[in-house]
Amino acid sequence: MTKNFVGESVSPEAITYLVMALMSLLSVLAVYMAIKEKDLIKAVIYSAIQSSFYAILYYLLMAPDIALVYLPVGVGLIPGVLIILISKTERVEKD
Amino acid sequence: MKPSEVITIVSLVLSIALLLTLAYVYLVPSTSVRDLAVFYLYTTYNPVEKYTAYSPEGVTAIVWDYRGLDTLFETAVFYLALIAGLALARRLFAETTVSSARAGLSTIVKTVTRLTAPMIIAVGASIGLHGHLTPGGGFQGGSTIAVAPLLIIVIFSVYYLLASGLTTNKMLALRSMGLAGIGLTAISALLVGLLKGEHAYVFQNMPKPDSLVGLPSHIGEFLISGTLWFFNLFEAMAVAAGFTMAFIVLLLVKEVSGNERRDH
Numbered sequence: 001m002t003k004n005f006v007g008e009s010v011s012p013e014a015i016t017y018l019v020m021a022l023m024s025l026l027s028v029l030a031v032y033m034a035i036k037e038k039d040l041i042k043a044v045i046y047s048a049i050q051s052s053f054y055a056i057l058y059y060l061l062m063a064p065d066i067a068l069v070y071l072p073v074g075v076g077l078i079p080g081v082l083i084i085l086i087s088k089t090e091r092v093e094k095d
Numbered sequence: 096m097k098p099s100e101v102i103t104i105v106s107l108v109l110s111i112a113l114l115l116t117l118a119y120v121y122l123v124p125s126t127s128v129r130d131l132a133v134f135y136l137y138t139t140y141n142p143v144e145k146y147t148a149y150s151p152e153g154v155t156a157i158v159w160d161y162r163g164l165d166t167l168f169e170t171a172v173f174y175l176a177l178i179a180g181l182a183l184a185r186r187l188f189a190e191t192t193v194s195s196a197r198a199g200l201s202t203i204v205k206t207v208t209r210l211t212a213p214m215i216i217a218v219g220a221s222i223g224l225h226g227h228l229t230p231g232g233g234f235q236g237g238s239t240i241a242v243a244p245l246l247i248i249v250i251f252s253v254y255y256l257l258a259s260g261l262t263t264n265k266m267l268a269l270r271s272m273g274l275a276g277i278g279l280t281a282i283s284a285l286l287v288g289l290l291k292g293e294h295a296y297v298f299q300n301m302p303k304p305d306s307l308v309g310l311p312s313h314i315g316e317f318l319i320s321g322t323l324w325f326f327n328l329f330e331a332m333a334v335a336a337g338f339t340m341a342f343i344v345l346l347l348v349k350e351v352s353g354n355e356r357r358d359h
Contacts, residue, residue, distance in 0.1 A: 025108075032104065036096075064230035065154045068222060069238060076242040077338060080249070084345050 020060050027053035038093045044082045048075045135161065145304050149312035150227040150320040158232060159326040163298045167281060170330060174274055177337045181267070184344045198252035208250045215243040223331035227320040233330025240331065241338030253346040263347075266340035273333025280325040284308050298322075 027050045034046035051074025058067040128136070138146045139153040148156040158166050199205060223236020247256050281298050288295025288308040295308040300321040302309035310321035319325075 028108070065232065065235065068231050068235040072219075072235070072238040072242050076245060077238060080242075080245045080342065081345065083249075084342070 016060055020057055023053045023057050023060070027057070040086045040091055040093060041083065044079045044086070047082075048079045051075050051078075147301060148320060148323070149301055149318065150323050151318075152227055152229060152231075154230065155226045155232050155323055155327070156320070159323050160298075160300045160321075163281065163322075163326075166326075166330075167277065167298075170274065170277060170333065173337065174270070174333070177270065177341060180341055181263075181344060184347075199255065200250050204250050208246050212243040212246060215246070216240050219243070219331070219335070223327050224324070226327040227323040228318065233327040234334050236327070237331040237334025238338060240335035241342075244335075244339040245342055248342055248346060253343060256343065261339065261343075263340050263343050266336045266343070269336035270333050270340065273329045273331075273336065276329035277326060277333070280322050280329065283322065283325075284310060 030046050030050035030053060034043045034050065037043040037046060051070060055067045055070045055074065058064075058070055135153055135157060138144050139148050139156045140151045141147045142149075148160040150156040150160070219236045219239030219242075221236070222231035222239055223233055226232035226236065244256060244261065284299035285295045285297050288299075288306070291308065293308050294306045296303070296306060299306065299309060300323065301312065312318065312321055
């Protein structure tokens with residue numbers, strides 16, 4: 001049991017849930033940035049950031065198998081495919 | 096960011112928070128475990144139990160032993176998707192010639208890639224081949240290994256990869272070998288049973304009470320969990336080769352269409 005800033009004892013589960021809530025909020029922010037970004041390469045990078053937050057979430061939810069498959073696929077392979085595809089079209093999205 | 100968007104996002108987050116607050120009783124998992132989970136956890140590594148899979152990693156045991164047929168069909172679907180992708184690009188990569196390997200990024204990036212690519216492959220092999228002991232498995236290891244050819248393609252150019260011998264035909268052969276290996280492993284216990292004239296099942300891993308044919312759980316002192324190690328090995332091979340082939344084809348299509356545009 002660790003103590004919080006007012007001296008009450010906090011269970012480890014509560015800290016885990018707090019980190020999970022923080023990761024979820026940050027991933028929502030990354031998704032928003034990815035959708036609003038006009039430069040598609042930057043949008044792919046924001047999407048990869050969102051994937052890494054999700055990988056942390058999966059790890060905290062005690063699914064290390066999914067985290068292990070989410071990291072190479074979400075951060076390595078899908079951005080790779082998307083960047084190859086963007087290089088065949090235009091990099092900047094028009095209104 | 097316009098004020099209306101800020102209001103939309105804040106109200107969305109607050110409403111979801113309210114919903115979660117009201118529904119948290121149903122979202123927080125209960126402390127009791129379902130009967131099926133108890134069975135899996137009890138039998139996954141239990142030498143005195145008759146239905147054990149001899150794998151301390153319950154997820155891999157479920158994926159490749161208890162529910163092996165599902166994973167076999169997933170692998171087949173992935174294979175068919177790759178075959179369809181190759182069929183779309185069949186004329187484009189067939190007529191490509193290997194040009195000079197002088198392309199790519201700077202020497203610093205290339206040196207770093209030369210150092211990290213073998214490490215990525217080693218980590219991927221570790222994840223894949225230890226899938227029956229630690230979290231991980233064939234697909235995880237294979238997709239980690241596939242990051243290394245992707246890095247080499249991006250940093251050294253695709254011709255470097257082709258000149259070093261990783262052609263699409265070899266990748267296709269490796270992919271097919273992986274799938275054939277998965278199929279053979281699935282019916283290995285059945286084949287042994289047919290040869291010995293005993294009763295055996297498809298996708299059988301360990302000996303069962305009504306079928307004493309099965310694969311060994313250990314080779315020497317090393318735990319291989321019967322079929323699980325072979326499934327992970329072949330799946331990692333198939334996935335790594337499949338992703339590499341897809342990347343080569345994607346980039347070669349670009350190069351060839353550029354040449355064609357120049358000719359016309």
